Amino acid sequence: MTVHSLPRASEGAAVPPVARPKAPAHVIRTDDEAIAIAKELATEFARGASQRDRERIWPLAELDAFSQSGLWSISVPKIYGGPELSYVTLNRVIAIIAEADPSLGQIPQNHLGVVAAIRTVAAEAQKTLLFAEVLKGTRFGNAFSEFGSKRAVDFHTTWTDAGDHVVVNGRKFYASGALLAHRVPIVALDDQNRAWYAIADRGAQGLTVIDDWSSFGQRTTLSGTVILDNVKVPKTHLIPGYKGYETPSADGPVFQVIQAAVDLGIARAAIADTIDFVKTKSRAWVDSGLDHAWQDPYTIQAIGDLKLRERASAALLDVASAKIDHAIAEPGAETVAEAQVATAEAKVLTTELSIAATNKLFELAGTRSTLAEHNLDRHWRNARTHTLHDPVRWKYAILGNYYLNGVNPPSHAWS
Incomplete structure (x- = not known):
């Protein structure tokens, strides 16, 4: 598979719509197929990710390949012709793509959230109509948030x-x-x-x-x-x-858990680049008496810590995704609360890991890792930007109130 990027339009300009695909999108049928396709795409997406970030090149061809692959429709229910794969698989897919290019990993987040909302609240005729569009390859963007409002939930539109x-x-x-x-x-x-x-x-x-x-x-x-x-x-x-928020539903944690998967992907990319740089470019510290940076015991310990937290974050993301699957199958106050709590836990860990890993990259790799030619600061910039979507300090409050006082999390798209 070969994909190419197209340059963006002039900054600040109105952008015309893009043509819809001429051929229908592929429809994925199994979890293994979804993971295999995600890995194949990620290999291609990773090749131009740094340049796209540096020059702000729109990933038009990559995006077409992504949405035409069938990965954007894997949560469409079987009764409407979709694969209805688990959220465990869906979030593993997002993490794989985000490790290659976190912007591409983030783009389908609201699309997938809207697909979940259609399943929850749309009329039957609407589900038939809209899910058919999604299966053909239609991409949903979003126009949710408003600039300058007092709170994210305050709308004037x-x-x-x-x-x-x-x-x-x-x-x-x-x-x-x-x-x-x-x-x-x-x-x-x-x-x-x-x-x-x-x-x-x-x-x-x-x-x-x-x-x-x-x-x-x-x-x-x-x-x-x-x-x-x-x-x-x-x-x-x-x-x-x-x-979707009047009665218990998994719509909120669906929106949230995909964000956590993006952060996990960012962290994985940063850890991988740290390991590669330390092995191939970094010098041993003057007082260490060592020949190679990768022999440094402090570096070894730090990498071990990051990998441990990466694996723990991935495991908790799987737990949260499985809880979401359960809440969709059996919606109720407790099943939804369990999904919200597990998702909050995953969001805390992936946020903190992505910030830690992208900071640690420069500490362990050394000064030369800051050179513009490597563009490794993109990992920190991406992590710092993406993790601002909702503050994890409030996630701790949700968790504490749930475990200490038996208070279920609030019902909205950020919980």
Whole structure:
């Protein structure tokens, strides 16, 4: 498989929609097949990841290969023609891709979250329609968060009823994947302040996506500002997202656990590059009396610690994913709380590991690892940026309140 990147448009410019794939996407049928395809793609994605980060090159061809591979539809239920693979497999796939290129690992996160929400709250006719689109290779971006609001859950974007469609108005930011999506799910409020997903066509009149993502990390997540000026969305594509949090459901931990998988991938890449650099480029310290950096007992201990925490994080991510599978199969207050708690634990460990590993890289590899030619700072930039999605200090509070006081976690997309 050979993939090539295309350069991005001018920064700050409105970006036209991309064409949908001419051929339907592959449909994966087994867990082993999903993992094998993810590994094959990751090998290709890793080759240009540093250059894409350095020059902020959009991964258009890589993204097409990714979504056409069938990996974006592995959570579609079997009753609608999908593979309905486990979240254990799904999150292993995301970690594999994120290790190769964490921006590519992050892009499908909201797509997969919306697929889960459709399963939970959409009408049967909508499920049939939308899951068929996903299986063909349609990519969902997102237009959820808004810049400058008091809290992440405060929305000003609204929709009004216009018969067979609704009309959406507002402005969004942090719209990961929206630049090269085929559809853009928009969180918009009705006249009762309830949040819906209005899944607009990327080329809909009045929907503008601006390339103004300027973060120092996760630079090619295809994010930016989304402007919604009287955008028409058919009611077939209007999903009552708020219902996913009125009664216990796994929708929240689904959104969260994929973030943890991305952080695990970032950490793995940083640890692998640390080991390679120490073995091939770093010098032994002057007082060590050693010939090679890889003989340094302090370095050996530090690598052992990182690998131990990496394996523990991966194991807990599997536990959280299995709890999510259980909560989907048997939704209820306790099964969902167990999924939320395990996901919070995984999020804490993967966040702390990704920050530690990307810091430790420079300490162990030495000064020459900071040279621009290596671009190893991308690991720290990616980890520091991605782990800001939700503060793990609040995860500790969720865990303590659950174990000490028997209080279930709050019900929203960040829990």
